[in-house]
Each structure stands twice: as C-alpha cells, then as structure tokens.
C-alpha cells in the first residue's frame with residue numbers, strides 16, 4: 266500500500282475537525298490526492314450506524330463496541346484501503362484509538378478484547394501517524410456549550426467518563442510514541458497546524 270494514513274484523535278470538542286481540514290488543504294496543495302473522512306459515519310452503512318450510536322436508545326457496552334467496529338470494518342474496506350492503494354493521503358477524524366479510549370477505557374470492557382475486535386475488523390490496518398489533541402474535559406465542555414448544539418449520547422456522559430477517556434488516550438500515546446504526536450488542544454489553531462505538518466512532512470519524503 267503506497268498512500269499515507271493519518272488519524273486525529275481526542276475528546277469531543279478537541280478541535281480535530283478544524284485540524285483535519287487544515288491538514289487536508291495543506292496536503293492537497295502539495296499535489297496529493299486527499300481523502301478526508303471520519304468514523305463513525307464515513308460510509309452509507311456507517312451513517313446509519315452513527316445515527317443509532319449517537320442519537321438512539323441506550324446501547325449496551327458490548328453492542329456499542331461491536332457497532333463502532335462494524336462501522337470501521339465497512340469504512341476501511343470501502344474507503345480507506347482503496348484510497349491508500351491509489352496512493353492517496355487519508356486524513357481521518359477518529360479510528361481504532363477512539364474505540365480503545367471510549368470503549369476500552371471509558372466503559373468497563375477489557376481493553377485487549379476491544380483492540381482485538383478492531384484489529385479483526387480492519388485486518389490490522391494501523392495509521393502511519395496519529396495526532397492526539399489532548400483536551401481537558403472542562404475545556405471540551407466549554408467549547409461544546411459555545412456551539413449551542415445539543416449534546417449527543419456520548420457527549421452527555423458524566424465528567425468521570427470523559428476523564429477516563431482522556432487518560433485512556435494519553436496511555437495509548439505513551440505506549441506507542443513512534444506513532445503518536447500529542448498536542449495540547451488549547452494552543453492556537455495555527456500553532457497546532459504547524460506542529461502537525463512538522464510531523465507529516467517527513468512522512469511525505471519517505
């Protein structure tokens with residue numbers, strides 16, 4: 266596979282989407298085909314799963330883990346692998362690490378099992394680079410309130426859940442420093458962008 270696969274991770278309200286857009290434009294200006302996508306919801310099936318996951322009734326923890334993995338399997342097979350095989354740069358909002366942090370650390374599920382489900386779903390496809398925008402639950406909430414949007418099912422979880430998710434992300438990054446770039450999401454937008462392209466540029470050269 267010849268493309269590059271970059272994922273953005275972090276709590277809700279970390280600013281991933283803004284950074285994904287800036288990075289996608291930067292890559293496009295360098296003449297690459299860029300596929301900007303997200304989970305959950307990057308395919309037609311995924312859009313339905315997203316609706317069920319975020320706006321439906323209470324979802325059992327194991328069902329939740331399996332639905333995110335189902336979304337991921339479809340997305341990798343229909344969007345991500347084909348793009349990488351064409352040599353494109355894939356810039357993706359959330360991937361396996363979100364399942365490891367939200368389901369594996371936030372919920373009372375076994376992290377190793379959650380990892381195994383996602384690895385099976387994706388055939389073991391891992392990103393070249395994962396940018397973790399580390400956000401405190403307090404800042405995330407402030408940003409969410411500023412948008413005036415109604416919180417979805419996961420955003421409405423207790424502060425304790427969001428703290429566990431954040432710690433989960435930080436542990437994942439610590440365990441895999443070669444893949445992760447951890448940035449403080451409270452930094453100015455342009456500073457974050459500069460730090461991200463500082464890490465992406467060498468990937469293009471290699």
Ligand code: TYD
Nearest residue numbers: 277278304305333359360363364367419420
């Ligand atoms: P997202 O659309 O990225 O929300 P936001 O833009 O607010 O960050 O993701 C939707 C929610 O799904 C988010 O609360 C995180 C959650 N999620 C999981 O719990 N597990 C997963 O594997 C993924 C991909 C997302």
